[in-house]
Amino acid sequence: MSGTAEISLEIAHEAGSWDDLAAVESLAQAALAAAARDLSANEGQPFPEDPPEVSLVLVDDAMMAGLNGQWRGQPKPTNVLSFPAFPLDPGGMPGPMLGxxxxxxxxxxxxxxxxxxxxxxxxTHLLVHGFLHLFGYDHIENSDAERMEAIETRILASLDLSDPYGETEPV
Incomplete structure (x- = not known):
């Protein structure tokens, strides 16, 4: 039996000017909750009884460039990186730590x-995007990118936010 679509969130402010951490936490809670509900309802994603944990790390461009260089061989800043705790295919049961x-x-x-x-x-968009990566979604192949973008668009629409890709059709 799978649990409810809930997420436990831990936030670490490592570097940079993130002025209102409470506002970022509230934003993250709402985005990840919407994404979890959507994955459960529309993609059949199971969840464990105890909500799995996501660690949100807030950094500046310098720290991000170092991480991006170390892990992706691209020593420049990027907007979001996701590191799954365990390899997971879409629809697989996550462990206690998502990543x-x-x-x-x-x-x-x-x-x-x-x-x-x-x-x-x-x-909010980047949180949803990163969250989907933790569940094994990617955008390397065009068909995978289209699916991931459509899921992101549907989740963002549930939060009354526009399609970040223009006119993506939700799946």
Whole structure:
């Protein structure tokens, strides 16, 4: 029997100017709860009885560039990195620890400005995106990217946020 679609969230502020940590935590709780509910209801994703934990790590561009270089061979900042605690295929039962989602403040703010949207909306999208990676979703192949983007779009729509990819059809 699978548990309810709930997530336990731990936040670590490692570097950078993340002024209102309570607001970021609230945003993360809402985004991850919506994503968990959606995966359970629409993708048949099982959840363990005890809510699995996600670690949200808040960093600056310098720290993100170091992590991106170390783990992906790209020594430059990026907006979000996800590190699953255990390999998981979409639909597989997660363990007690899902993994880490790492966000870089300066890159996120720069991208939000370029997109003409509030930083909180962009952060929400990146949280959902990173969360899906923890469940084994990826965007390497076009068909996988289309599926992942459609799921993201559907989750964001449940939060009254626009499609970050333009006109993606929800699945």
């Amino acid at each position: 880490d989602i790492i966000l870089a403040r300066e890159t996120i703010e720069r991208e939000a400005d370029d997109l003409g949207k509030p930083a909180d909306e962009h952060i």
